[in-house]
Amino acid sequence: xxxxxxxxxxxxxxxxxxxxxxxxxxxxxxxxxxxxxxxxxxxxxxxxxxxxxxxxxxxxxxxxxxxxxxxxxxxxxxxxxxxxxxxxxxx
Amino acid sequence: xxxxxxxxxxxxxxxxxxxxxxxxxxxxxxxxxxxxxxxxxxxxxxxxxxxxxxxxxxxxxxxxxxxxxxxxxxxxxxxxxxxxxxxxxx
Numbered sequence: 001x002x003x004x005x006x007x008x009x010x011x012x013x014x015x016x017x018x019x020x021x022x023x024x025x026x027x028x029x030x031x032x033x034x035x036x037x038x039x040x041x042x043x044x045x046x047x048x049x050x051x052x053x054x055x056x057x058x059x060x061x062x063x064x065x066x067x068x069x070x071x072x073x074x075x076x077x078x079x080x081x082x083x084x085x086x087x088x089x090x091x
Numbered sequence: 092x093x094x095x096x097x098x099x100x101x102x103x104x105x106x107x108x109x110x111x112x113x114x115x116x117x118x119x120x121x122x123x124x125x126x127x128x129x130x131x132x133x134x135x136x137x138x139x140x141x142x143x144x145x146x147x148x149x150x151x152x153x154x155x156x157x158x159x160x161x162x163x164x165x166x167x168x169x170x171x172x173x174x175x176x177x178x179x180x181x
Binding site for chain 1: 107112124145
């Protein structure tokens, strides 16, 4: 419920920022209302799609990480440490 | 869960969300109505009026978003029910 309410607040902020540009009136204009309706629908659909993609990709990612964790290589996600200097530089 | 405890948690969550909404509204309206010119400390009449209207509009947008979200989630529920009925009867 908390996550849903946070999404609700974020949606309000985003759509307000994008759709409400004319502050000469106290009430919403027709243009602003249709923009807000489209904005809400688009954000909800985008959220659904995002969730679907995330749910599809995360199991493979976790499997890969578990496989890497099992190998004796360096820590996952970090580049390999460079080789130490060969010797003192010649003057 | 104890109903009284559930009610208390719901009230706390509502307060938290109202505070979050207030902070976002403040940020949005400040961005729209108060230009970053700091020569004078007083707000002009135009800026004051803009802030009043901004708050009114933001609250209206908040209400509209809530109704739209409810409508969209009901539509999704209907679609899901129809799909489940479809697979059940097949």
